[in-house]
Amino acid sequence: MKIVCIGGGPAGLYFALLMKQLDPAHDITVVERNRPYDTFGWGVVFSDATMDHMRQWDGVTADQIQQAFNHWDDIELLFKGRTIRSGGHGFVGIGRKKLLNILQARCEALGVKLVFETEADSDLDYPDADLVIASDGINSRVRSRYAEVFKPDIVTRPNRYIWLGTQRLYDAFTFDFQRTEHGWFQAHIYKFDETTSTFIVECPEHVWLAHGLDRADPADSIAFCERLFADNLQGHALMSNARHLRGSAWLNFQRVVCGQWWLKNQHGSHVVLMGDAVHTAHFAIGSGTKLALEDAIELVRQFKRLGDRPEQIGAVLSSYQAERSVETLRIQNAAWNAMEWFEVCGQRYCDQLEPEQFMYSMLTRSQRISHENLRLRDAGWLEGYERWFAQRALEQAGVAAPAATAKPTPPMFTPYRLRGLTLKNRVVVSPMAQYSAVDGVVGDYHLVHLGARALGGAALVMAEMTCTSPEARITPGCPGLWTDEQGAAWARIVDWVHAHSDAAIGVQIGHAGPKGSTCAPWQGGGMDQALPEGEGQGDGLRNWGLLAASAQPYLPDGQVPRAMTRADMDRVKTDFVAAAGRAAQAGFDWLELHCAHGYLLSSFLSPLTNHRQDEHGGPLENRLRYPLEVAAAVRAAWPADRPMSVRISAHDWVAGGNTPAEAVAMAKAFKAVGVDLVDVSSGQVSPDQKPTYGRMYQTPFADRVRQEAGIATMAVGAISEADHVNAIIAAGRADLCAVGRPHLANPAWTLAEAARIGHTPIRWPRQLVSGKSQMESLAQRAAQQAAQAAGGAK
Secondary structure: OEEEEEOOOHHHHHHHHHHHHHOOOOEEEEEOOOOOOOOOOOEEEEEHHHHHHHHHHOHHHHHHHHHHOEEEOOEEEEEOOEEEEEOOOOEEEEEHHHHHHHHHHHHHHHOOEEEOOOOOOOHHHOOOOOEEEEOOOOOOHHHHHOHHHHOEEEEEEEEEEEEEEEOOOOOOEEEEEEEEOOEEEEEEEEEOOOOOEEEEEEEOHHHHHHOOOOOOOHHHHHHHHHHHOHHHHOOOOEEOOOOOOOOOOOEEEEEEEEOOOEEEOOOOOEEEEOHHHOEOOOOOOOOHHHHHHHHHHHHHHHHHHHOOOHHHHHHHHHHHHHHHHHHHHHHHHHHHHHHHHHHHHHHHOOOOOOHHHHHHHHHOOOOOOOHHHHHHHOHHHHHHHHHHHHHHHHHHHOOOOOOOOOOOOOHHHOOEEEOOEEEOOOEEEOOOOOOOOEOOEOOHHHHHHHHHHHOOOOOEEEEEEEEOOHHHOOOOOOOEOOOHHHHHHHHHHHHHHHHHOOOEEEEEEEOOHHHOOEOOOOOOOOOOOEOOOOOOOOOOOOOOOOEEOOOOOOOOOOOOOEEOOHHHHHHHHHHHHHHHHHHHHHOOOEEEEEEOOOOHHHHHHOOOOOOOOOOOOOOHHHHOHHHHHHHHHHHHHOOOOOOEEEEEEOOOOOOOOOOHHHHHHHHHHHHHOOOOEEEEEOOOOOOOOOOOOOOOOOHHHHHHHHHHHOOEEEEOOOOOOHHHHHHHHHOOOOOEEEEOHHHHHOOOHHHHHHHHOOOOOOOOOOOOHHHHHHHHHHHHHHHHHHHHHHHHHO
8 A cells, every 4th residue: 555644743653664564565655844853842751551552563663662761650749838749650751852763763664755844735745645644733734624524623721831841850740839929830740851851831821811921922931930930940941942932832732523533535545634633632641642652553453454455444444433532532531631620720629628638639630540540559658648538537527536447448438527417438328219109108118228228338318309299299109298297207217217227317308390290210101201181190190280480391392380470489488498397307317409400499590491581580690599598498497407408400411501610609609598518410401411421420510519619519420339439539529429320229339339448347237247247258359359360461
């Protein structure tokens, strides 16, 4: 085949040499606009795993890079006068120029033609090429030419950064945070050769503007950074090797994602994007070069698998995109998390967190490094942090420290106090609708369901949404607290939980609003489907009328609710207060007000469902008015020594709906009327929602609300293992974690996870304790077998 690589960066060069190595008969040319053996930029960084991958494909190149790179394991934080270091992270740093020189020399040795000082305007300049690799960088001309096909999504991020170097040498990947009168700056620093370190300085746009850096030339910007980081630099200068010396040297990162990666041009040549032309990853995770090199490896792997002949190119490129786009998206998502952390750290973490917790939050910023992964990297550092965290948790909860143990208490098993209630750990059984009440009265099913989970190790068991009136129900099977009979039925369950477990039990009260009068999920219509007109579902109940902020159905073909009048609001508020009183009389330890998921109070909060023209509609301040009125009345009716939370939808996942910024404002408003904690969920406000799912996908909303609103939060959603809970709690992203579906599958999920991670001090109910040692030994054996299998795989 005849192959032309437009752009002589890591992607184009590495693909060229690997493809030439696959078959020396291929005619391969790399076209580069710069001079021979010349490049611009400082160092690049990638992981040990990337080096191992490269070694499998071309040991010669890998060995040459290994001889030239600087390797380090440690990450060091300089923050608030403290220096904290963690090891075992395994990074490779190498000068960009050196890396490209190695790849260029290797290409020449294999017979790849290198054409320098040539600007390739288009893939059409090479009409006889079978394959054109468009590795022409973030500002790819080829991508721009075929934008309607490649469908690039380019997002310019708000932070400003300047890429500099220094001759001060560092022995760890160093992060330095400095506060100024206008805000925080951070530096990302790493050594990449025997004489030089990369020194990237980053800050938010408003901080950059406040310091007048938009008007500073490169020399002035460098001088500013030298003054700011003078203690760190220890007399060394900062240097720039940017070719342009006019205008600002500060940049905005651009995130690039393409919907299509390849096409066939008018000459019949196949054209494929590679490297930064098709995707970018923020320097906060250091994966841009990794992505480029692994693009090259994957494309060559597909040619090796399917055949490196012209007639196979289309199939190869299709398979390449299908395989590579999944891994790329995973890396980009992690890079996005890391990038966002640095964008908001000054506003969200720098002032709020102590250095120890700040370090933990920074290390886990991408959500790729988990709690147990940190233990593998540096067990000593993590155990020290766990002891630090546990001590502060004990102080917060007012609990005496237990006898010293060889192993520290994992964060998820530390106590937490809110008002007069002390929870034994940070795990909450989520409210999970069971739709099994009769006329709102709970029975034996609920006793078994909630009782089993109270015995299962969680600190707090939340009953499902319990309705304030017959018309407030979602389905005919929803429980209620609108009669004394219902209150007595709940008291039976609460008494049982208190008598037979050390768990607390809470109730979530709510009103279905526009999502009421529907079938249970297993009944004919299914979830959110209205009851058949004029009949109930086997209990003789008729379809009932609905209330909402506005006369808008949840589903397009659903029952249209009546927009609430002032009289309706007063009556419903009275119902909420009465339900709270019955909940208190029943002995519940915790009360939650449901203001999420499109139910009645949520319908006021979201602009998607609130179209009122009165004082309850329009801006968020007005939309909050009635939910706050209800919350204040419920708080007044609920005992002062018992906690009260509010569940909100922090993101509607629909354009024009509420976003996390509105969630912060909601949280502040609820805090002002006495709410103690915000249970941060999202979605279910509109059937048009398009959530971005993933593990712990809603946790960032809880994190933001906690830090910016200054209120305790509960994280929910796709939290399914101890590692998730430990990471969330340890980083301060939430104070509690609600776990739902895993508790449906296993009522003793918390006890099982304690055994799995080796936390043996956890108490079991005395009737069940004979199973404790067996579960722990089985978990220990499984861990040993997994470790042996991992060792064998290496």
